[in-house]
Amino acid sequence: MGKVIYKVENDISTDVIYPGRFMATVLPTETPMFAFADDKDFNKKLRTEEIEPESIIIGGDNFGCGSSREQAASCLKGYDVIVVAKGIARIFMQNAINLGLRTVVCPDIEADEGDEIEIDDTMVHNRTTGKSYSYEPISPARASIVDAGGLIAYARQKLLDQN
Amino acid sequence: MGMTLAEKILARAAGLETVKPGDIIEPKVDLAMSHENAALVINQFMEVYKGTGLPENVWDPDKIAIIFDHRVPAESAKTANNQKKVREFLKEQGIEKFHEIRGDEGGICHQILPENGYVRPGTVVVGTDSHTTSHGALGAFAFGIGATEMAAVWALGKVLNIEVPGTIKVVVTGEFSPLVQAKDLILHLIGKISAQGANFKALEFHGPTIDNMLTSGRLTLANMAVEAGATAGMIPSDAETLKYLRETAHVTDEVELMVPDDDAIYEQVVEINVDNLSPQIACPNMVDNVKPIDDVLGTKVHQIVIGSCTNGRLDDLAAAAEILRGKKVSRETRMLIFPASGRIYREALELGYISDFMAAGALVMNPGCGCCLGIHQGALGSNEVALSTTNRNFKGRMGNAEAEVYLCSPPVAAASALTGYITDPRNGGN
Numbered sequence A: 001m002g003k004v005i006y007k008v009e010n011d012i013s014t015d016v017i018y019p020g021r022f023m024a025t026v027l028p029t030e031t032p033m034f035a036f037a038d039d040k041d042f043n044k045k046l047r048t049e050e051i052e053p054e055s056i057i058i059g060g061d062n063f064g065c066g067s068s069r070e071q072a073a074s075c076l077k078g079y080d081v082i083v084v085a086k087g088i089a090r091i092f093m094q095n096a097i098n099l100g101l102r103t104v105v106c107p108d109i110e111a112d113e114g115d116e117i118e119i120d121d122t123m124v125h126n127r128t129t130g131k132s133y134s135y136e137p138i139s140p141a142r143a144s145i146v147d148a149g150g151l152i153a154y155a156r157q158k159l160l161d162q163n
Numbered sequence B: 001m002g003m004t005l006a007e008k009i010l011a012r013a014a015g016l017e018t019v020k021p022g023d024i025i026e027p028k029v030d031l032a033m034s035h036e037n038a039a040l041v042i043n044q045f046m047e048v049y050k051g052t053g054l055p056e057n058v059w060d061p062d063k064i065a066i067i068f069d070h071r072v073p074a075e076s077a078k079t080a081n082n083q084k085k086v087r088e089f090l091k092e093q094g095i096e097k098f099h100e101i102r103g104d105e106g107g108i109c110h111q112i113l114p115e116n117g118y119v120r121p122g123t124v125v126v127g128t129d130s131h132t133t134s135h136g137a138l139g140a141f142a143f144g145i146g147a148t149e150m151a152a153v154w155a156l157g158k159v160l161n162i163e164v165p166g167t168i169k170v171v172v173t174g175e176f177s178p179l180v181q182a183k184d185l186i187l188h189l190i191g192k193i194s195a196q197g198a199n200f201k202a203l204e205f206h207g208p209t210i211d212n213m214l215t216s217g218r219l220t221l222a223n224m225a226v227e228a229g230a231t232a233g234m235i236p237s238d239a240e241t242l243k244y245l246r247e248t249a250h251v252t253d254e255v256e257l258m259v260p261d262d263d264a265i266y267e268q269v270v271e272i273n274v275d276n277l278s279p280q281i282a283c284p285n286m287v288d289n290v291k292p293i294d295d296v297l298g299t300k301v302h303q304i305v306i307g308s309c310t311n312g313r314l315d316d317l318a319a320a321a322e323i324l325r326g327k328k329v330s331r332e333t334r335m336l337i338f339p340a341s342g343r344i345y346r347e348a349l350e351l352g353y354i355s356d357f358m359a360a361g362a363l364v365m366n367p368g369c370g371c372c373l374g375i376h377q378g379a380l381g382s383n384e385v386a387l388s389t390t391n392r393n394f395k396g397r398m399g400n401a402e403a404e405v406y407l408c409s410p411p412v413a414a415a416s417a418l419t420g421y422i423t424d425p426r427n428g429g430n
């Protein structure tokens, strides 16, 4: 069970999640402080409040569109949030899978800040409104990366296998 | 069963007879491109090797290209240190396709790759940059990946676990009116299918309008395919592709052209006729918020930008010079021009465009990404408006979340520079 800590509109780009001017900061340990940097209130909340792991960010359509910058995924991974969005752009989704940031594509999701969300094997349940929504299963290609614990571990195994 | 261009290329790269959308494959990579973000790729590459006891050597130094473009010359000590780290790594690994911050070889990655003949039809190109789709203009399957995914490519020479995308066929007919061009077409298409209309799909461009289009215009189309969410934007290679590779990229070895099968299966067909297309403008803050220029004429503009991997090529500069020559940029606005590469800069110098621009009051900056991504050079003030030939107008894109960016073609940018507000170039800048 996780609480919705933020809700954003459609087409939230990686320029909004991690503005370009912080791109010289690359290490996953250093990127979280710039998450949603131009969104001052939410950035402050992330940095100063205790964010429970598995807290939820609700996105609209096309969440994470734009640049391939991996910082947009690593900065959110740093808070161990889960992104539940109506749609997620390809590169952001792949970066999230690779880094272990959990994303859920749930086309009909309706939830507001403060709602309690539970995600089981097939459904997202909004325990506050009592409504449940099915989500798109993660593709087998991506599932094997998730199961390995991320792309670093997955690639390392492949490397060992071929040597 | 016939295959689309994407399917044909991916099947070959994966060593398979055929593939279909949804198949999971591990295609071999022909070219792996990064820019300054190679600093992060190096970090992740070392992580992959951690504990394996294996020597940390990239799979094939000849297939890796690094171009410094996003923050050149470095705007901060932090960036300079990243660039330094990358230089050292390239030396250690023997990576020679490296384009430094230099006037003879530097520029934006998506211009450097094609103009140096690094991209060939039928190949798989990956880049740690979303606009890697650009290289589909030469008939490659080219797509953007993250830094960790690139680290795996550097280690293994293939992209792990990707799904073959379905393909949307875009058929373009008709003739552009004067001063209307590829940029207007791609903006119109994105407006029509939306910023997520091609998410997880490949776009394949066909039709007489595309057949007659030069590679520079095709690069503009493929470049912005990702703004419709597309994994790749592709144009079947033809005589024009070969001409570009021979005459512009100076490629001398054998080139194999590749086209989709006649009976390929497309998920969707989109048809566009450009006969009556007017200049198109993407309005704040979404690239699919596209309107014909008539709807936004007269919008006040504080900064005008010509450049980027979308529209910073020689013919873009020529179109702008044609409009600006002998005239003055309005004192109500400011105009910044970033040629896409050192080579384009030098050609524009020889042709007199640079002096046309400077005499008109435009400021010609060094080749590179410039203010396209809001890192250094040309940030906007709060409540200011920019009109730009770049490819993105997301909130905050030009360095200030309180500012707005409109996207347009080079002729629209140049005509608007003369007045200080959005102006139709077909009215001679009046």
Ligand code: SF4
Pocket (backbone or CB within 6 Å): B069, B070, B108, B109, B110, B129, B131, B308, B309, B310, B368, B369, B372, B373, B390, B391
């Ligand atoms: S010019 Fe702009 S869009 Fe193109 S590679 Fe540079 S930052 Fe990206």
